[in-house]
Amino acid sequence: MSNVLVVAEQGHGKLRKASLSALAAGQELARRTGGKVTAVLAGQGVGAAAQELAAHGVAVQLAEGPAFEHYLAESHAAVVAAAAKAAGAAWVVGAATAQGKDLLPRVAARLGAAAATDVLSLSGEGANVLLRRPMWAGNVVAEVELTTPVKVFTVRPTEFAPAPAEAGGSVAPLPVAVELGALRTRFVEFQEVKSERPELTEARVVVAGGRGTKGDFKELEGLADDLGAAVGASRAAVDAGWVPNDWQVGQTGKVVAPDLYVAAGISGAIQHVAGMKGAKVIVAINKDVEAPIFQIADYGLVADLFKAVPELRQSAKNR
Ligand SMILES: Cc1cc2nc3c(=O)[nH]c(=O)nc-3n(C[C@H](O)[C@H](O)[C@H](O)COP(=O)(O)OP(=O)(O)OC[C@H]3O[C@@H](n4cnc5c(N)ncnc54)[C@H](O)[C@@H]3O)c2cc1C
Incomplete structure (x- = not known):
């Protein structure tokens, strides 16, 4: 026993x-x-x-x-x-x-x-x-x-x-x-990131952006807030200094399994996919029809995210 x-x-x-x-x-x-x-x-x-x-x-x-x-x-x-x-x-x-x-x-x-x-x-x-x-x-x-x-x-x-x-x-x-x-270690300070949004690993919906955003996450953050979602990012977006590193999803970031994962301007490198392939529904927005993210997406939109995301927000609002 x-x-x-x-x-x-x-x-x-x-x-x-x-x-x-x-x-x-x-x-x-x-x-x-x-x-x-x-x-x-x-x-x-x-x-x-x-x-x-x-x-x-x-x-x-x-x-x-x-x-x-x-x-x-x-x-x-x-x-x-x-x-x-x-x-x-x-x-x-x-x-x-x-x-x-x-x-x-x-x-x-x-x-x-x-x-x-x-x-x-x-x-x-x-x-x-x-x-x-x-x-x-x-x-x-x-x-x-x-x-x-x-x-x-x-x-x-x-x-x-x-x-x-x-x-x-x-x-x-x-x-x-x-x-x-x-003890040989001592607690000094805990700097917590305060956010109105749900915690990335516990969120039901995650809206994530990659290098394709060119650092402009405004519309993606808006979509996340419309949906009560957390915001995630690829390592490329984090490494560029566009978004905080606790947003990173993937092998060296956080592993998430939300009901819905929206990946915008993310190519779908294996290291990113390792952190989100457990999502129930994956929506990919990418202007390159050959992007590997489309191989795992349930819904794929071949589009410019700067056009598609505002349209998505508008149609979500209309509903
Ligand atoms: C050891 C190791 C660990 C790693 N860990 C991680 C990790 O934890 N997480 C992670 O994400 N990566 C990780 N990486 C990096 C990974 O290999 C990729 O480099 C990274 O995921 C690429 O990020 P990206 O998809 O944003 O950028 P890219 O691969 O450059 O893709 C950008 C995409 O945006 C699209 N795009 C461009 N403009 C637009 C537009 N206007 N509208 C729509 N689409 C557009 C392009 O077609 C392209 O597909 C790791 C790498 C290594 C070696």
Whole structure:
């Protein structure tokens, strides 16, 4: 029997949506290994987030205290390692978010565990569970076996539907003694980008622009606001300094899976497609009929975006 520990995240006391995808992966894994699932959450004054997580049928170990008020990989890794030991966990799973990518490798090092990142799906039963993960910008999918007694991995949140609400969860305190002064890292400041728009990775609709915009995102941002969407961009647009780098979608940017992805002036390089091919409906606007983006688009508009996007906005308004 292999117990599973799910690493949950909160921001400003709110449970992050990606944690429910990590929980879904943990629950699926436990069905395959015959183990029990528990979750761990750390913070200061985050009882409500712990309760929200428990409402999905999981026993939550909650570490609260001033040392956990601000996220630091060093202090949170100590919490997760303690929770893994308390739960007798053979598997530790978190979401491949910015925080998860920072934290889980450190947890693996502490536990002497083999690790896999960005897992897409699981297969096999008992001791023979295998993890599928992308390599080469998603062109190859590898099946990976972790052979250490404790195993750690992150999952791509867009590949696991959030765990549904379920009875039977609970919250219990997890005592972990972490002295802020004894840490080798120190929280200085968190500079948050404030936006009225939804978070890119959680948005239902994403409107993205590339080099074809020539740096003019005005109409695209307008379309995004008309649709209540987040704005994304290709790396070419980000590297040119036209838009902030947290808008970048792709292999080295964010992975998104919205209901609708509008790609305007984006050619569809594999590194960009790696970050958005999970979208349910892809609309491409490109003036080059040969652009590779049309190979994955559900709807393709061969047009000049400076003409097509204002027309789209107008017709959306008319409806
Ligand atoms: C290791 C590595 C990692 C990378 N990671 C990423 C990543 O995370 N995300 C990412 O996006 N890229 C990434 N890239 C870069 C990637 O290879 C491409 O260079 C990049 O995606 C191209 O961006 P683009 O489509 O905006 O530009 P281009 O490829 O130059 O395409 C611009 C498109 O706009 C069209 N166009 C021009 N004018 C108009 C107009 N008026 N109306 C309509 N269409 C027009 C053109 O026909 C063209 O198809 C990475 C590359 C490497 C090597």
